[in-house]
Amino acid sequence: MRKSYIFLVFVILAVISGWYLGSLAKNNQNTLGNGGGISVDLIVRHYRNGTLISEQYKKGDPFTKNFMLNIYALLNGYGSSVSMQDETNTARSIDYGSLFAGTAYVGIGTGTNAFDINNYNLISPIAWVQNSATSTSSIGTKGNISFSASFSLSSAATITEVGVKVTEGGYNFLILRDLITPINANAGDTITVQYIIRLNG
Amino acid sequence: MRKLPVILLSIFLISFIASSAFSLREGRGIMEVFVNLKVYDAKGTLIKDITMRDPLTQAMGGFVNRLLFWTASATDESGTSRSLGTGVSGPVYICVGTGSPVNPAYSDYKLVYLLQCVQASQSTMSIVGNRGSISLSASFAFSQQYTITEVGLRKYLSYNYLLAHDALPSPVTVPAGGKLTVTYIIRINSGV
Numbered sequence: 001m002r003k004s005y006i007f008l009v010f011v012i013l014a015v016i017s018g019w020y021l022g023s024l025a026k027n028n029q030n031t032l033g034n035g036g037g038i039s040v041d042l043i044v045r046h047y048r049n050g051t052l053i054s055e056q057y058k059k060g061d062p063f064t065k066n067f068m069l070n071i072y073a074l075l076n077g078y079g080s081s082v083s084m085q086d087e088t089n090t091a092r093s094i095d096y097g098s099l100f101a102g103t104a105y106v107g108i109g110t111g112t113n114a115f116d117i118n119n120y121n122l123i124s125p126i127a128w129v130q131n132s133a134t135s136t137s138s139i140g141t142k143g144n145i146s147f148s149a150s151f152s153l154s155s156a157a158t159i160t161e162v163g164v165k166v167t168e169g170g171y172n173f174l175i176l177r178d179l180i181t182p183i184n185a186n187a188g189d190t191i192t193v194q195y196i197i198r199l200n201g
Numbered sequence: 202m203r204k205l206p207v208i209l210l211s212i213f214l215i216s217f218i219a220s221s222a223f224s225l226r227e228g229r230g231i232m233e234v235f236v237n238l239k240v241y242d243a244k245g246t247l248i249k250d251i252t253m254r255d256p257l258t259q260a261m262g263g264f265v266n267r268l269l270f271w272t273a274s275a276t277d278e279s280g281t282s283r284s285l286g287t288g289v290s291g292p293v294y295i296c297v298g299t300g301s302p303v304n305p306a307y308s309d310y311k312l313v314y315l316l317q318c319v320q321a322s323q324s325t326m327s328i329v330g331n332r333g334s335i336s337l338s339a340s341f342a343f344s345q346q347y348t349i350t351e352v353g354l355r356k357y358l359s360y361n362y363l364l365a366h367d368a369l370p371s372p373v374t375v376p377a378g379g380k381l382t383v384t385y386i387i388r389i390n391s392g393v
Contacts, residue, residue, distance in 0.1 A: 076323060096288060099287070100267045102273065140306060147270065197269075
């Protein structure tokens, strides 16, 4: 019986030390320097008769290949165009001079397919609304860019996905898409979607 | 009981690997910016190799903002605020400096003490599963010894904009006749 207890203690110690050292090893790789990158926070609110009845907060809304191609173009000093899939899944060659055009839309939909980096549209979009003007703030090494959109539903729907598309060269390209906890909305309900783009956050 | 060390070592290793994998899943859609510096001596022998995460600056924020809305601005390297227009056609440079002290801030628009900028190589891009990677690099050859303390990424678009800037964890000395290679690696959806 005593041997069993000793064995159990050693097993627990092995698990704890392994887990701790594993996380240290990972953190050491990522925390040299002062941190850097972009992450996305998503806040979705559901209102009925003007009353907030649910709110969900998600961190790390994933980026699509189209977003990546925009960053690639920004960081590539040699190319002249990128080929992106527009919202109809048609390949469009967009000149570098037409990128970062400053028009974006937030969408909601009822699709349930898992995120795929090659997503070119919401799976089942039901509405797109041009985003609000962005607001920015910063402190220390961190910067935030936030924007939102509001949707008034004309019919009942179960909202399961949200996303952002940008207009470049006359076409629309999905840059963010994520699934959310399903929202059972009635006709007349309002859904607001807020994005916070965090730089170094 | 004789097998106990093997069993415990196995449990330790499984926990170690699981912990690392769990850390990778944090942040899901995050875009991470890494910079790698390799220092070679005059004989071409690698003498230092460090990788760190490099903070983005207000100019990068300005470009991301411009992707999403038409009124966006960024401060150029002269300290002048400029409205950003449509388009991103222009060369990219990797810069190193010898500034001291270097206290990186989001508001940075230039290196503290710029030593040299070199146009970056053509960027490469790859996607595996839902994760992507973009990388670009530049090499610096020095005829005399320099001690590098800071690194940055610059975009030229009528004006110079500093997109990323960081202090090195510790100064890096490049010997006379040596070479410094700086590579930026941008990882997309590293946690998906």
